[in-house]
Amino acid sequence: MTCREVEGLLGAYADGELDLVRSLDTEAHVRECAACSASLERLEALHVAVSSQAPYYSASPELRRKLASRMAPRERWAVVRSPWWVLAAACLVAALVFWKVSPTGLGTGSAAIERDVVAAHVRSLLADHLMDVPSSDRHTVKPWFAGKLDFAPEVEDLSAQGFTLAGGRLDYINGRTVAALVYRRRQHTINVFTWPAGADESPQAEGMQGFHVVHWVKHGMAWWAVSDLAEDELRELARLL
Numbered sequence: 001m002t003c004r005e006v007e008g009l010l011g012a013y014a015d016g017e018l019d020l021v022r023s024l025d026t027e028a029h030v031r032e033c034a035a036c037s038a039s040l041e042r043l044e045a046l047h048v049a050v051s052s053q054a055p056y057y058s059a060s061p062e063l064r065r066k067l068a069s070r071m072a073p074r075e076r077w078a079v080v081r082s083p084w085w086v087l088a089a090a091c092l093v094a095a096l097v098f099w100k101v102s103p104t105g106l107g108t109g110s111a112a113i114e115r116d117v118v119a120a121h122v123r124s125l126l127a128d129h130l131m132d133v134p135s136s137d138r139h140t141v142k143p144w145f146a147g148k149l150d151f152a153p154e155v156e157d158l159s160a161q162g163f164t165l166a167g168g169r170l171d172y173i174n175g176r177t178v179a180a181l182v183y184r185r186r187q188h189t190i191n192v193f194t195w196p197a198g199a200d201e202s203p204q205a206e207g208m209q210g211f212h213v214v215h216w217v218k219h220g221m222a223w224w225a226v227s228d229l230a231e232d233e234l235r236e237l238a239r240l241l
C-alpha cells in the first residue's frame, strides 16, 4: 500500500471500521512508515481528547419538554421518566456523531456527501473497480445506465477540452445509487458523480484527504467531481459539464 492509499483509510482504521484484510494491510504499512504512523498517532490523540474532554451538559427541564414534544408517545414517556444523566449522555452521543459525520462542523448534508464522494473515489482506485462500462464513447456509456438508474445521466465527451471520457459505473452516495462517470486528464483519474437534485447551485470547491472536490447543481442534477487534480482544473470541468 502507498502512503496515499493509507492516508485515505486511516480514519476508518482508527475507528475499527475496516475489513480484516485492509485493516491488516494498513497496520503493516503503519508499522513500517514513520509518516503514516505519526498521522495515526495524531488521530488517536484527537480521539482520546474528544472522548475525555468534550463538555457534558445536563438537559434543562425546558429542553426535555421540547425533545419530548417531538417524539412518539411511547418514546416521550421514556424521556420524561429518564434521569438527567441519560439525556445528557444521549445529547453527547448525538453531538459526537454529528461531529464525526460532519468534520466541518456544519450540519448540512453536504459534508456527509463529500465524505462519501471521497471514500467512493478512493475505493474505486484501491479496489481496481473504476468502471463497469469502460468506453470513451458517450453513445456506449449513456445507454449502459438505462434501466439501472431511475434517471438518465448526461454523458459528455470532453476529450477536445482535455478531459477524456474513460467509462462509467454505478456507485452508492448518501444512501442512493448514483451514476459515476470516469474522466482522465493526463495521468489523473476524475470520478464525477451525478444524481437528480433541486435548485441550481454554482460550483463550490472543498478539499479532503489530499483530494479536491467540486460540486454544483445544474438543470436539476447534482454533480460532484473528485480527483487529485488541481482545484481550478476541476472547476474547468464543472464549467464544461
Ligand SMILES: [Zn+2]
Residues within 6 Å of the ligand: 002, 003, 004, 006, 029, 033, 034, 035, 036, 037
Ligand atoms: Zn506511509
